[in-house]
Amino acid sequence: MTVYAIIGGTGLTQLEGLSIRQSLAVDTPYGSPSAEVQIGEYAGKEVLFLARHGHPHRFPPHKVNYRANLWALKQAGAEAIIAVNAVGGIHPAMGTGHFCVPHQIVDYTSGREHTFFADDLEHVTHIDFSFPYSESLRQQLIAALAAEGCEYSDQGVYACTQGPRLETVAEIVRLERDGCDIVGMTGMPEAALARELDLDYACLSLVVNPAAGKTTAVITMAEIEQALHDGMGKVKSTLARVLAS
Template identity: 80%
Template sequence: MTVYAIIGGTGLTELDGLTISAVLNLDTPYGAPSAPVLRGNYAGREVLFLARHGHPHRIAPHQVNYRANLWALKHAGAQAIVAVNAVGGIHPAMGTGHFCVPHQIIDYTSGREHTFFEGELEHVTHVDFSYPYDAALREQLTAALATGGCAFSGEGVYACTQGPRLETVAEIARLERDGCDIVGMTGMPEAVLARELELPYACLALVVNPAAGKSTGIITMAEIEQALAEGIDKVKAVLARVLAE
């Protein structure tokens, strides 16, 4: 039976209902992960959980040690990863509270440690990243969203920006011209590191605000926090349905 790992993003620093059997403080060749890897039972299945930003939420998107996080999950026994991400909505369909299971991603970040294949290598390694998200895992997520009656899009292009600041109106206009539907700060290099480790990986994105210029007002943290509070129970229910199936 597949051992799933859940990477919790903003608003999901702990997984209520997880019966913890082990707290794994793992050393990695890349430094310390954001938090201990929790092993336990959720929805009747063994699962691993890692808080991407630490617990409490304290690590900015550009400072997350993505390599340590992915290495730790792999060596804890993860066989597939569901990443939960809070995002801004660019496409008109991506309103606050909407879910998206992206099928593509564009990386706008810089300066992040983005590969395991560097240093003194015996040979250069390239991984195919044409389709960054695992198709079967995406289908599981969309089926769970449909069963739960959630408003969702089964496709979308995720724009990953550097952060920690939010984007300008002009930057969002550029991302829209590039074909992006949602925008976040943590989708990369997480996705490609999972690919390098041969771990199936998919993203469950919750829209928590309209992107810059997509509403009449400015974006506030109060708005984002309210959307997270209203949407996080749905996120947990979707994860439970995926694991139960």
């Protein structure tokens, strides 16, 4: 039986309904993870949970210790990871409250510790990252979203920007020209690190705001927080369906 881990993003610093059996403070060669790894039962299955930004939410996207987080989950026994991400919508279909299960990603970040293959190497290691997400895990998420009656897209290109600021209108124009459908700040290097550790990995993205220039209104944190509040129930029920399948 596959051991699943859930990485909770903004709006999901706790997995309500998780019956916690153990909280592990995992030591890693890369420093401390964002939070303890919680191990417990959710939807009748054992699951691991880690708050990407810590609990309380205190690590901005560019300061998350992605290497420690992924290493800690692997050490705790994770075999597959579902990453929950709050994103902005670029493609017209990606309205607030819409879900996307991306199939591709473009990395626009800089300066992040992005690989385990960096120091004291006996040989150089390259991973195949042509298809960054596990297709079988993507299909599980898609089936769960459909069963829940959610509005969703079964594919999309995730643009990962540096943050913590939101993007300019000109930057969103560029991302759209590059073929990106949604924009977030935490998709990389998380996906690549999971691949380096041979972990299945897929992303459940919730659109919480239109990207810059996609609306005439000013993007406010209050609106983003409301969208997170409104969407988290569907996120949790979707996760429960995947675990129960």
